[in-house]
Amino acid sequence: MLTVLLAGGGTTGHISPLLAIADDLAFQDPEARLIVLGTEDGLESRLVPAAGYELVTIDKVPAPRRVDAAALAFPRRLMGTVTAVRRLLKERAVDVVVGVGGYVASPAYLAARSLGIPIVIHEANARPGLANRLGARLSRPELIGYTFANTPLPGTQVGMPMRAEVAHRDRRDPRVRAAAAKSLGLDPAKTTLVVTGGSLGAAALNRALAASVPALADAGVQVLHITGAGKAEEVVAAAAASPDYHVVEYVDGMEDAYTAADLIVCRAGAGTVAEVTTMQVPAVYVPLPIGNGEQRLNAADAVAAGAALLVDDADFTPDYAAQTVLPLLRDPARLAAMAQAAADMGFPRSADRAMAARVFAAAGAAHPGRAYPERMQTKEELAGAAGADGSGADR
Known part of the structure; x- marks a missing residue:
């Protein structure tokens, strides 16, 4: 035995x-x-x-x-x-x-x-x-x-x-994407941005996106913002008048969020980068500014392949969201190219x-x-x- x-x-x-x-x-x-x-x-x-x-x-x-x-x-x-x-x-x-x-x-x-x-x-x-x-x-x-x-x-x-639910999900199937969006209360027909700082949340991401709610609303972008436990209040207040800005503290089953996303803004922990790359989601990585720099290195291969962007925590501001994130969401051809770049990486x-x-x-x-x-x-x-x-x- x-x-x-x-x-x-x-x-x-x-x-x-x-x-x-x-x-x-x-x-x-x-x-x-x-x-x-x-x-x-x-x-x-x-x-x-x-x-x-x-x-x-x-x-x-x-x-x-x-x-x-x-x-x-x-x-x-x-x-x-x-x-x-x-x-x-x-x-x-x-x-x-x-x-x-x-x-x-x-x-x-x-x-x-x-x-x-x-x-x-x-x-x-x-x-x-x-x-x-x-x-x-x-x-x-x-x-x-x-x-x-x-x-x-x-x-x-x-x-x-x-988990097999993440590793083996095919987000390229329109029916799978539509089902995932609906399970999260999202409109499958709308361009979707997912924001997450992980289970603990990320204050920099929360602040920058809360300040960007009007611009995202004007662009017709739908947002699923996962704030982290106990960190939703500021974002909820900012998004009160925007029905397409969905704020939750936690999502049980991130495979649905990855599947519904046209773009994800997130930290670059090993698990997150691996899951995002596996599911071939275009990404903007904002590495945690503490530690030994491993998060920047975790994202390096995806960034070099053209599957993701990387921005320092201090530089992820409302201006960055307006000048980089929003134009990317308006560019389906570039998002498709980023998703294909992730696929071409052959990530196991x-x-x-x-x-x-x-x-x-x-x-x-x-x-x-x-x-x-x-x-x-x-x-x-x-x-x-x-x-x-x-x-x-x-x-």
């Missing part, structure tokens, strides 16, 4: 791809034992049990950023978590460790290496984090996959493991399968090759495309 420990958590950016990999493993080998390693205070404490997987927690041991008492205690605390993970790996007879980064990945990698257990890694961001840079040194290139082609790790671009759609295939290979087990039901099939498979055999190919 195959036993796999999947290490990662803290944010949805780690948990979502981890669960997508787990789902493919569980489908291909229903007898496999899948254990998720996380922390008690991360989102995994809620999302992993809700997805039906066992969660085992360890202490969070962040790498020190400066020399202080915490830094002096770091080696001892890290080795304590490594020892705990080693014990878990031995007790459960784990065959493969899968890591997606985050606080718990480093001790999992170190524990696995000490026991000779193979390590499979997925890196979401174009700029890898500390944990996966460490893990890449302890693994083999053929067991490493990453989302973006410009990621400086050994391995192969596989894309982002994501089946990263969950590709990573699951690496797990079976790492364990020295044959891929089960179970045929995917319609709900899990790619649009190419649904169309009977030649060569789509469901065996975990990278593309």
